[in-house]
Amino acid sequence: MSFHYTKRNYSKYYLIIFSVAGILLNVCLNYLALKMDLPMYLDIVGTIFVTFLGGVLPGIIVSLITSMLLNIFSPGYLYYSLITVIIAILAGWFFRYSKSSKILKFLYSVLTAALVCSVFGVFIQNYISGLPFEEYVEEIFQYVNVKNEFSYMLVVIFAVFLLNIVDKGIAIGLATLFFHLIPERTRDYIANYGWKQKPLTLQEIREARNISTNKAIHKKISVMLSTTICLLSVIMIWISITFYYEDCKEEYSDEAFAIVENAASILDGDEIYEYVKWGDKAKGYHDVENQMKMLLNNTQGVVKLSFFIPEQNGFLYLFQVGKEGVTLSDNGIIIPYYDEFSKYNDYFKNKEVIHEIMFNSDKSVMFASYPVRNSNGEIVCYAISDVYMSFLSEYARDYLMKIFLCFSGFVVMIMIFAFTLAGYELVIPINCITNAACEFLDSHGDQNALDENVRKTRSIGICTGDEVEQLYRTICQMESEMAEYVRDLRHFANTTRKTQTGLIITLAGIVESRDINSTSHVHNTAAYVRIILNGLKKKGYYSEKLSDEYMEEVEMSAPLHDIGKIQISDSIINKRDELTNEEEEIYKLHTVYGRRIMEKAITIVNDDTYLKEARNMAAYHHERWDGKGFPEGLHGEVIPLSARVMGLANELDELISPRGFKISCTLDEAIEIIKSESGKKFDPKCVDALLECISDVKTVINNSNFRRY
Template sequence: MLFCFMAERGYGMLKGKIDNNRMLQAVSVIAGITVNFIPAYLMHRFSLPLYFDTAGTIFCAALAGSLPGIVTAVATSILCTAFNSYSIYYTLIGILIAIVTAFFMRNKLFEKRKNVLLYLLILAVIGGCIGTVFQWVLFGKPQFSDVENLAERFSDGSGAGFFFFSALINTGLNFLDKSLAAGLAFLVLHFVPPQRRIAIINCSWMQKPLTEQEIAELNRSPKGSGISVKDRLTGLLILASVLMALVMAASGLAFYSMNLKKEYRENAIKATELAKKVINADRIQDYLLSKKTISDYEDPEYRRTYELLCAIRESIIGIEYLYVYQIREDGCHIVFDTDPEIYNIGTHINDIESFDESFLPYLPTLLAGERMEPLENDDRFGYFITNYEPLYDSQGECVAYVGADASLDFMQSYMRDFSFRVLLVFSGFFVLILSSGLWISMRYLVYPIKSLAVMVTGFDPENADQEILDQNTKKIASLDIKTKDEVEQLYHALCRMTEGTAEQMRRVRHYAQISSEMQNGLIITMADMVENRDSDTGAHVQKTSAYVRIILNGLKRKGYYLNKLTPQYMSDVETSAPLHDVGKISIPDAILNKPGKLDDEEFAIMKTHTTEGMRIIDKAIERVRGGEYLKEARNMAAYHHERWDGKGYPEGLAGEVIPLSARVMAVADVFDALASPRVYKPAFPLEKALDIISEGAGTQFDPKCVEVFMDSLDEVKAVLKKYHG
């Protein structure tokens, strides 16, 4: 892992570019390992109950982040096995210290003094309590005799009390140990300039470094989203690591068990073959007839044979029992048995041992005096590999069997102990693999892609103005993604796409502006044609357009009709407002410019300007491509004489059934008619005109339109002053 980390740090050098910050990061890891190793060796050499192997880990984690600290901790544990084979089991403790240190540095917790004490207490608990648990798994007691002796003074030397005081003493020693280590680490860190520290931390980014707030925002999954890439990768790494550990542990145990059984099977066969050579088979019957106790039988040949059998049992590894039995239907008749317990209790030759149930399937073979393969038994006597070898006399008769039991009882405890040790080693390397995998995936994949996604989501060429569009284009380019892989290729492709889109939208908006100006010019020209025929409506279209804009903005400020008042809608209404009286082009001049009051017939003709206006604009909409903006011109032309109470014309619409643009124009049109002079009347005073508008709220006019109009009197007066002087 260290070599992988160093290779990553040296990537720039392979490209011919030396990144000083990455080099310093790599050097800090090497220095940290050295600073850990030398004091740890001295502590071990002089048998001191301290470790002092974390100063380098703390320094690297504080300077360069959690991953360099983790790499330092793991490499230290591996190197320390050169003088302490148990150091590899404590890898997880060093890793946790690196993670805690990086967390405190990243969140600037050391700025408060009380957090320094909290930090040291956390390290002491990690080293003391977790370390004590590991020691109990490895040794069944404290690792250091001084700690063991002191804990025994406060307890009975066993049980929960002994464990508690051992953990308490270890925690105290670790508080001293970690305080000294942290003091040394932060003393050295003090001489590193703050800007250099930031540069070393940021050099691991494959894009523009992100702040903690930006990282938190990126990690916040949108509502309704599925499983994130980060979570998928984390789950995959955990699953792969656990499966790998299980497969390796199971394979190791299986190979160990297989080889051990093979060795013990061969040893059992060897023991029985050697035993056959030292036994005089022709004397077996004499021994049985003697019925003496094994310990008291003084026959010289028997005693010599017994001693040789004991020597064979003791000299061959794994042989627990070596014996000679004559197998009969009533049981096993003892001839020799080297078990010390059998010897001491005064067992007699020819005593009968009953058959165990596991023995019964093989009884016919044994009674027949035939050879059989070694057996693997797990019964009330224990877990054994047993070999029975027939013993033939000079006449070729099977007079007994030599049995050798190779005990496998210890294998179960060994496998349990092995599993615990694998778990301890795996825990450290599991965190290393998980941290490395997450670091690589987050820096090379998750953060770059999420950053791109956020930026591209904010890139909305249809709804954003050109300045915002240009700013978003620059933001995407500022990500500066340099992963040297497909993600970087995607980034450059998106940069080209957004730059091209922004430039294209600039041209489209330019042409749209020209088109809009032409449309507005045509609208004003058409309105002027109507106005020039009506000698009584000077600047009417300009003033009503201004009043329409005032009312629309007022409705927007008040929060009325927000679902309708989009920027595009407001622009369309204001732009096409001058066409509200376009239908008057069909009204005869005699009626249009009559100085007196119109009679009923003339008024009926005058009212047709609404339907004529609708007809004219409908034809324009049909013939002009992109004439959607004229839809509101049609509504205003057709319905600006409708009333809120339904008593207007041409269709007698009421309330909000009347299009909003027409309701707005109704207020603007009537107010201008009241406040402006006509051939048949002088201009009303402003107060009188406003009173009439107010009185019409809820009957003739939309009350909300009247409300916002009255709230905007300063703007209304400015329009009057501009056109009336």
């Protein structure tokens, strides 16, 4: 079995080459803009160009690699990588799905990209390093009255938006120009880099997905991949924050111990009471304070450094220095012990050494202590370093935000990569297989439709190299074999039907051969039945009944309408004179005998398809429309339609065929007689249908052994 789309696809190598070119284009144009001190970045030209060429995923990859390279030369550039990822997604959407004109599409994409860069860029810049921006933005504020921070930010966003319109307009314009410089054939070839089958148009993809249900596989895969990637991202960030927090906590603990140990070495324990007595007027007081500030400024986590003397009713601060935002108590005043530090109060009162990190009751403050001794080795005061855990939480939040800004672009790339891979390798092939299988089933045994659907299924050409391809090949093989099986079955059915028809005609011919007055009656009546049925269908009569199958069954069983004559004596059948009343009654019994014969045949064969209509015609073809016929005196539409048609065909053949003592009529005479009996002996609709097909009747007569017009 051969497939249409099996040649090796080299388009991905072309895409890689153009992607590298796009990265170089981004870096070079950004470097040029910086060197020329232009108020723009020009760092997304290659991103948009590759997005136009190969889709969203290659564009995102180019944007992220560009951000990583530029981050080497401009630290912090990676924080803005999410913006370039969003622009790549928007560019892909406008290029692939927007139905606007080229000019409107260009304007919409420029304005949208400028708005995204302005809003996200301002907020990220404000969070990372605060406002204002570059000097050319600050110049705008000379002409604008800004009263608060919110208004200030709005003005910045508006100013940056105006600059970005120019920047993104140039970038998108250059990307569009580079895109159209590539030959269309090459562009189309590269755009099909991901297909594992014959490429589909966007409309064909939508049609393939229209057969999906609420539990379609592409929805399940989307939910599964999104959930998995988001959970992994959250778990990784949580683990990262946890380790970061613990590492910082350990680092700050070591730092807290180190600073109090160093601080204790700068304070002379023998001068303590001088500091208590004279305070900041004591000799060397400010020198100690300055050294404490130097120690504090060289730390990252410690926010407060102090010396205090423990008393029985509280503690007395000698020195205190703190970082910005830290509240300091008054020196030289005894402050009662805090209840939240009650666990350690006795240690200080007894002037004992504490070798562990201490926490308050809610663990919002971590502090370390180191004793200061006099020349006699007695503990006279303690050096205390405070680490506020709230500051550590703020550091963790900043770290989390920076991780999010750097990591979010890569998360989006991973998600789109997973969706793209699943689409090309799984979702679209399965949708195509499902659609092809449904169309094959909808063929309903039509051989031409079956063969066409087999060709369509083979033309899909799935070559994923996995179980999906194996499934596809199996379905192709199955459809091909089923189409051949249906063809063989139809041939066998046609052969069987021809055999049945031949047997029926042979059997009817045996019956007819006993009647020396009948010539070609079986063939003629069958032909007239077909003509009348076609006329009824053409005029729209009994449309609910006249299916192709029904008409075929009636025509095929028509030769058996006189099968009951086989039980009538030859002397009656072949009598040339008129029958007596007694002989007439015996002759009428051929309808009863015919019904019995056909019912017995139905019982033996256990099939009532065409034999059912054969029974109806054998039993009721002498019934009249007005109810004066035999054997049961049925009237109107109570008489089976096949019997009404057979009765008219039988009468027509008897009128125009020479039979024994009776001279045949011309066709015109026969038609006049039939018209006169319409609504009496015959169904008016059947008569009307016959009159519409007189030319077909003449054709049958011409092919017979007699000809009288």
